[in-house]
Structures are given as C-alpha cells and as structure tokens.
Amino acid sequence: MLMLTKKSHNYSKWYNEIIIKSGLAEFSGIRGFMIIKPYGYSIWEIMKNKLDKMLKDTGHKNVYFPLLIPKSIFSKEKEHIGIFSEGCAIVTHSRLKKNKNEELTIDPDSKLEEELVIRPTSESIIWKTYKRWIQSYRDLPILLNQWGNAMRWEMRTRLFLRTNEFLWQEGHTAHSTEKEAIKEVIKILNIYTEFSEKFLAIPVLKGIKPYMDKFYGSEKTYCIEALMQDGRALQIGTSHFLGQNFSKSFDVKFTDIDGIKKYVWSTSWGISTRLIGGLIMSHSDDKGLILPPRISPIQVIIIPIINKNIDIINGVSKKIINILEKEKIRVKYDNREIYTPGWKFHQYEMKGIPIRISIGKNEIKNEKIEIFRRDTYEKIYIYLDNIKNIIPKLLDEIQNNIYQKALNRTKKLMIKSDHYNDFKKKIKYSGGFIFAHWDGTKKTGKKIQEETEATIRCIPLSFEKEKGKCIYSGKNSCQRVVFSKSY
Incomplete structure (x- = not known):
C-alpha cells in the first residue's frame, strides 16, 4: 500500500508524496520542470473548460500569440522588463551541429540577428500587435484571452506551486476609458472568485496588492488569496489595471468619437497550474487527495467485489453507468482482475474520487449498493432504483461540505x-x-x-x-x- 507521510509530521513531504503517489505529476529530470501526468492534466482540462466558459460568457475570445518575443519588443516597457529580465530564458542561436567528437554543440553560424525571449508573460508582444489593430474607438474594446505556457527561471521550485515552466491563462484587454478598464479588472476578479469558490471549493479573500508588490508595469494589482491547511497563504489569481503604461510604451492611440487622439487603457489577468497545488493543500488528508466533485475527472468509481457472480455484477454495473452518464456524471468501472478490491479502494482514495460504489454478491442479493464518501469516510446503502435521485444530490452535498470545511478553517484563522x-x-x-x-x-x-x-x-x-x-x-x-x- 502507498502510505503517505502524515501532514502534521512533514507538510512539505506530504505534499510532494500526494502528487507522486496519486499520479498527478512527476519530476522531469530537468531542475524546475515537471511532467504533468494524464490524471493531473485531466484536472487542469476540467478547470480550463469551466473557466473558459465563464470568460466566453462575458464576451472574451480566445487567441494565441507566439512563444518567442524579440528582445527589443520585450524591453519597451521599462518597469515591466525590470523584474522579468532576471528570470528570462533567451534563444540566441537557431541550430546545433556536431563537433569532431560527434558531440552536439551550438552552431556559431546560426546566431540570430536579434535574441528572442521565451515569454514570461505576453503584454509586450500583444501591445506591439494592438498598435496595428487599434485606430479608432470603433476598434474597442478588445477582450482577448490566451491559454498557453510561460517560462520564468525560479531559484526554488516546487511541483505545481512554482516551476520554471507552467501552464496558464492570461487575459489582455484594451479599452477607450479608464472607467471601463477598471470595471473589467473587477469583473475578472469576481469571475476568479466565483470559479475558486464554486468549482475548486476554495474560499478566497479579495484585495489589492501593496504598491511594492503590484505587477510591474501596472497601476494596481487586484488579487484573491486563500489559506492552506498549514495556515500559509496562496495567491490564487491576479487581475491588473495597467492604466496607459503599455499603450504609451508602444504608442497605441485611438481616435475617439470627437476626433481626438488618446492613449488606450488596458488590463491583464491570469491563473495557472498552481491552482492544482492549491487544491491539494486546501482539501487533502493523510490518505491522499480529496477532490471537489465539480473538478474531479472521475466523480464515481464502481468497484466489483469479484466472485462467481461476476457476469451479474458486470450487468448491474453497466446499468448504473448508463443511469449516471445520462445525468452527466463522470463515472468509471474498474473490473480489472489483476488488482484486489482492497488495493483499488486504497488507490481511489489516494486519487480523491468523491464517491465509491462497491457491488458484490450481498449487494446483488439485497438489491442495494454500498456508497462510500471520500470526504467523510461514511458508508451508506441505497437501493439500486434510487441511484438517479441520490447520487447527484450526494455529489452536491460533498462539494458543499468540502467548501464549508475550508471556509470554517479560514474564518478561524x-x-x-x-x-x-x-x-x-x-x-x-x-x-x-x-x-x-x-x-x-x-x-x-x-x-x-x-x-x-x-x-x-x-x-x-x-x-x-x-x-x-x-x-x-x-x-x-x-x-x-x-x-x-x-x-
């Protein structure tokens, strides 16, 4: 059995062990870079789909800008480059070649005319582009969002929480007035808050960063902060009012309705895969992950207690799957014979699956199934005919219970x-x-x-x-x- 270090004994070790043993991610062999495994990536995909819909419902459209940014463009906004220059990765050559010893080395003849920055964030290249796109008040507002990756060299790295490369979402908007831009910043802050509390079950505190910690190149940085189980804070998301800093650096003006040339007002905002780290530290226990049902890749796992009635059990399980899938519940049936039911129980507890259904000869005989709740370790027995009514309500109850537990802990602290x-x-x-x-x-x-x-x-x-x-x-x-x- 894959036992965990108790979080009360060594919180950091407990955190890393959960990630590895639940199959979320692993170290890549390159310092500061991780491999997000299928289970971890499926959680990110659900998060991405939920938030993506919320952003599109408020008028934002997805776009994609290049990963590489010419250094001259990146250097335009002086305050912005001041902080990010320390953690930038630079592409200087375009190819390798073999030396006399058949070893790969940089081909000196492939030196680039201009060095390229691997994006730590995309404001510079986006505002270089906005200069071409924006001429008139009719071109505004621009409400764009990008899903991608970024790279920032970190002194100390930690799986999900702080890695040199990370997946994220970054929004970049352009507006004709200061009032409209500030309204956008607050709107995004509220979307992030709803996303965190409604789907991730993580209660947050909304606020403004002090001036010395604001995003470089911004006028104000708004944020949401959450408390982890060890009493430390984690920044969940940020929304920046950039003012006219980038439009002035890139000379992006528009002609207003009165024919007057004005600089554009702007915002940027984002969340990243560090949210998965927040999920782990907000809800999990000494037996592994505890996932809120709304972002769990598997909401219900069905495990057969294998015996001579396996064909009957398979038939009942198929019936349950059909019922739950019609209710749009993510369900999996694990009837692999190479693992014992006990091993599967432990494995799916480690993965944080909200509900476990066990079916054996007694369940078949009594026309009842055993329901196990990952959040409370409670077991209940329900009639097969009640599955459609009970399971959806139970998932909502588990979601609310996980959130309330985190909220109560936060209030106490x-x-x-x-x-x-x-x-x-x-x-x-x-x-x-x-x-x-x-x-x-x-x-x-x-x-x-x-x-x-x-x-x-x-x-x-x-x-x-x-x-x-x-x-x-x-x-x-x-x-x-x-x-x-x-x-």
Whole structure:
C-alpha cells in the first residue's frame, strides 16, 4: 500500500508524496520542470473548460500569440522588463551541429540577428500587435484571452506551486476609458472568485496588492488569496489595471468619437497550474487527495467485489453507468482482475474520487449498493432504483461540505492583532490571515518579513478603513492589511 507521510509530521513531504503517489505529476529530470501526468492534466482540462466558459460568457475570445518575443519588443516597457529580465530564458542561436567528437554543440553560424525571449508573460508582444489593430474607438474594446505556457527561471521550485515552466491563462484587454478598464479588472476578479469558490471549493479573500508588490508595469494589482491547511497563504489569481503604461510604451492611440487622439487603457489577468497545488493543500488528508466533485475527472468509481457472480455484477454495473452518464456524471468501472478490491479502494482514495460504489454478491442479493464518501469516510446503502435521485444530490452535498470545511478553517484563522509581540506569536504558532495596521512604507514591510517571514498579502476590499497605529513602527495607519506566511 502507498502510505503517505502524515501532514502534521512533514507538510512539505506530504505534499510532494500526494502528487507522486496519486499520479498527478512527476519530476522531469530537468531542475524546475515537471511532467504533468494524464490524471493531473485531466484536472487542469476540467478547470480550463469551466473557466473558459465563464470568460466566453462575458464576451472574451480566445487567441494565441507566439512563444518567442524579440528582445527589443520585450524591453519597451521599462518597469515591466525590470523584474522579468532576471528570470528570462533567451534563444540566441537557431541550430546545433556536431563537433569532431560527434558531440552536439551550438552552431556559431546560426546566431540570430536579434535574441528572442521565451515569454514570461505576453503584454509586450500583444501591445506591439494592438498598435496595428487599434485606430479608432470603433476598434474597442478588445477582450482577448490566451491559454498557453510561460517560462520564468525560479531559484526554488516546487511541483505545481512554482516551476520554471507552467501552464496558464492570461487575459489582455484594451479599452477607450479608464472607467471601463477598471470595471473589467473587477469583473475578472469576481469571475476568479466565483470559479475558486464554486468549482475548486476554495474560499478566497479579495484585495489589492501593496504598491511594492503590484505587477510591474501596472497601476494596481487586484488579487484573491486563500489559506492552506498549514495556515500559509496562496495567491490564487491576479487581475491588473495597467492604466496607459503599455499603450504609451508602444504608442497605441485611438481616435475617439470627437476626433481626438488618446492613449488606450488596458488590463491583464491570469491563473495557472498552481491552482492544482492549491487544491491539494486546501482539501487533502493523510490518505491522499480529496477532490471537489465539480473538478474531479472521475466523480464515481464502481468497484466489483469479484466472485462467481461476476457476469451479474458486470450487468448491474453497466446499468448504473448508463443511469449516471445520462445525468452527466463522470463515472468509471474498474473490473480489472489483476488488482484486489482492497488495493483499488486504497488507490481511489489516494486519487480523491468523491464517491465509491462497491457491488458484490450481498449487494446483488439485497438489491442495494454500498456508497462510500471520500470526504467523510461514511458508508451508506441505497437501493439500486434510487441511484438517479441520490447520487447527484450526494455529489452536491460533498462539494458543499468540502467548501464549508475550508471556509470554517479560514474564518478561524482570520485574526486581528494590534501589538507586534502578539503578531509574532500568532504568525509563528497559528499562522493564518493576520489583520494588522501598517504604516504604508516598503521599509516596514521588509523589516516585518525579515523578522517573521510574513508578507503583506493584500489590502482587503471587504474591510472598512479603520485608523490605528502600525504594529511595527507605531506610525499612523488608516487601514488594516493582511499579513501571512505564503507559498
């Protein structure tokens, strides 16, 4: 049996073991790069399809831009390049050749006229293109979304949470007014919030990043933050108000209805495969994954207790599959004889399948089946005729239960602190979202981080302004911010 390290003993090891043993991903052999296996990728595909529909329903269209960006284009927005240049991968030559020892080396004659940046993000190449596309107010708004990959060299990597290459979704929109662009930023923030809570069962806190942590090249960065089971925060998604920074860098103007030339207003926003890491850390336990039904690749697994009545069991199972598939429930029947029922029970618990149905001779005799819930470990017995009514409702109940459990944990770890010594104790022993006053300076934020490892996750949108004193400097503060240790 594939036993896990207990998360209370070694959270980091527990996290990595779940990924490997549940078949989500594995290390590639190249530092910082991972192989997303079929089971992990199927989770990403479901996430992608759900969010893609939400974006299309609000008027966004999918597009694809090149992976490689000429360095001269990438360098246009100075603040933007300032941060991403440190983690960029560069293509300098176009081919290899064999040397005298039959070893592959770079062909010096293939040096490119201009070096190409492997995209860490796509603002630069998109705004170079928007200059051709945008001439008049009639060309606006442009609401585009791209599904693809990106590369950012990382000092410390971790499966799903921080890898050199990752899959993601990045939106890029162009608008005629500041008001319309800000409205778009908030709309996307709300879409991400609904997606996280409704499908991933991860409750989030909406806020604005402090000025020193905003996306480089933006005016404001909005974000949603979630708490993991160890009390650390994870940034789930971001939505950036870019103002006119990129339109000015790339000289993108439009003629408004009055014939006046104006710079375009813009936004960008995105989520990535780090959400799978968030799923693991939000819900899973010492026996493996716990997946919310709405994003689980398999919602119901049927396992036969093999005996001489296997043909009858196969027939009953086929009937159940037909019923559930008509209800658009993702169901699998595992009748492989090379594995025991006990091995299968353990394996599908590790994979986090929400419902397990067991069928043996007793179930056939009594015309009842055994239902096992992965989230609570409860077993119930239902008549075969009730499957159509009970299973869909049970899946909704499991989804709601997983979300409520995460919400209750988050609420317990939303703590106010007014004194630095108290703050340090809470960060060290309980973790969570610590709501405390900050004097608004980068220096104070850095000092607190150096002494406690806690960073300002966001300035919450849901809290009213409240005057107070900074927990570190004692200087005046007009609002509490959210501190936490993070991933």
